[in-house]
Amino acid sequence: MVSAADRRGRVKLRITNFDEFRDAVSAYRLPRILLTALELDLFTKIGTRRWTIPQLAKALSVSERGLSILCRNLAMSGLLMKAGEVYRNSRLAATALNARHAAYRKDYLKLMTSHWQDWIRLGESVRSGRPLDEDVPEEPGYRQGFTWAMHYRTLETAPKIAAQVDLRGATTLLDLGGGPGTYAMAFLSKNPRLRAAVGDRPAALEVAREIAATHKAESRLSYVPVDFTQESIPGTYDVIWYSNVLHIYSPKTNRAVFQRALAALNPGGRLLIQDAFLHDREGLNPAEASLFAVSMLLFTEEGNTYSAKETSVWLKEAGFATTRVLRMKPGTEDWEDGILEAVAPGRLSGMRARRTQSQGSSKSR
Numbered sequence: 155m156v157s158a159a160d161r162r163g164r165v166k167l168r169i170t171n172f173d174e175f176r177d178a179v180s181a182y183r184l185p186r187i188l189l190t191a192l193e194l195d196l197f198t199k200i201g202t203r204r205w206t207i208p209q210l211a212k213a214l215s216v217s218e219r220g221l222s223i224l225c226r227n228l229a230m231s232g233l234l235m236k237a238g239e240v241y242r243n244s245r246l247a248a249t250a251l252n253a254r255h256a257a258y259r260k261d262y263l264k265l266m267t268s269h270w271q272d273w274i275r276l277g278e279s280v281r282s283g284r285p286l287d288e289d290v291p292e293e294p295g296y297r298q299g300f301t302w303a304m305h306y307r308t309l310e311t312a313p314k315i316a317a318q319v320d321l322r323g324a325t326t327l328l329d330l331g332g333g334p335g336t337y338a339m340a341f342l343s344k345n346p347r348l349r350a351a352v353g354d355r356p357a358a359l360e361v362a363r364e365i366a367a368t369h370k371a372e373s374r375l376s377y378v379p380v381d382f383t384q385e386s387i388p389g390t391y392d393v394i395w396y397s398n399v400l401h402i403y404s405p406k407t408n409r410a411v412f413q414r415a416l417a418a419l420n421p422g423g424r425l426l427i428q429d430a431f432l433h434d435r436e437g438l439n440p441a442e443a444s445l446f447a448v449s450m451l452l453f454t455e456e457g458n459t460y461s462a463k464e465t466s467v468w469l470k471e472a473g474f475a476t477t478r479v480l481r482m483k484p485g486t487e488d489w490e491d492g493i494l495e496a497v498a499p500g501r502l503s504g505m506r507a508r509r510t511q512s513q514g515s516s517k518s519r
Contacts, residue, residue, distance in 0.1 A: 262306035297357035305334035312340035314486040324392035331399035335362035342371035387418035404456035412472035421500025
């Protein structure tokens with residue numbers, strides 16, 4: 155059966171009869187309503203004002219009947235507040251969904267809106283095994299827009315993760331494939347003696363510089379232009395953070411990245427991989443990790459989601475000494491049990507005993 159998504163959009167899905175099949179198929183209705191509101195710039199138009207349907211319909215140049223039904227459902231979902239014949243934005247709609255507000259999540263909302271048309275074309279990728287529009291050159295500015303979208307996606311999560319990952323004894327960290335550097339900045343905020351670098355392609359690093367410019371820890375952040383799928387990783391580090399990158403690449407490419415990461419780690423250093431890991435024996439769950447693999451089919455040349463167990467095997471083959479899954483506090487995770495720690499051979503100088511500050515213990519792999 156289908157239930158409401160839990161923390162961070164995690165999906166619970168199990169279909170055992172036709173009614174549940176029908177409900178699963180019909181789940182497109184609310185997402186389509188939400189995306190239509192974004193396409194109409196409805197939340198921006200409402201802003202901080204209160205509107206009747208006739209007033210708002212005129213301002214948006216849409217029909218009163220259509221807008222009345224749309225707004226009723228937006229109020230049902232909690233994004234609009236309704237009092238009699240008057241509608242206003244909820245707090246979320248007035249901030250993150252309102253283009254006139256400083257908290258507006260512009261690039262992430264644009265990315266989610268574009269995915270509707272992409273997912274309609276899923277059959278094309280299933281037939282070919284290839285991503286959509288693979289022969290279309292990347293538009294200028296796309297990489298920067300995508301990097302900003304990833305910043306908005308992790309803005310609240312990164313500090314929660316950084317508060318639980320124990321980096322005592324570590325003085326250097328590389329955010330590998332770190333895009334906007336959101337996690338690097340979160341780790342710097344939590345660890346005043348730490349110095350960090352973001353390693354990624356130049357277009358992404360431009361966004362990282364812009365974000366870091368407003369951060370008081372900017373002086374402790376540096377930038378490493380690198381194609382880590384093809385090149386050695388410059389420098390040496392106590393910790394390498396590899397977040398939401400594993401799923402972009404094939405097992406072969408990830409094995410090569412692990413070897414390069416090991417070469418860039420000090421003895422006893424750690425590679426921390428955050429990703430949408432599968433955890434059950436058959437490789438089906440968590441459901442969100444399985445569903446996310448479809449995005450990799452649609453948008454990447456070779457990406458997929460992988461189990462923590464098979465990733466641990468690749469890490470051992472690359473030369474790491476030990477691996478384990480770290481558990482974060484429920485409700486703070488990016489992905490369910492989604493951080494895998496791999497430790498390089500040797501001993502990191504000055505490193506004290508490590509532990510994950512969470513309600514659950516780590517699970518050995």
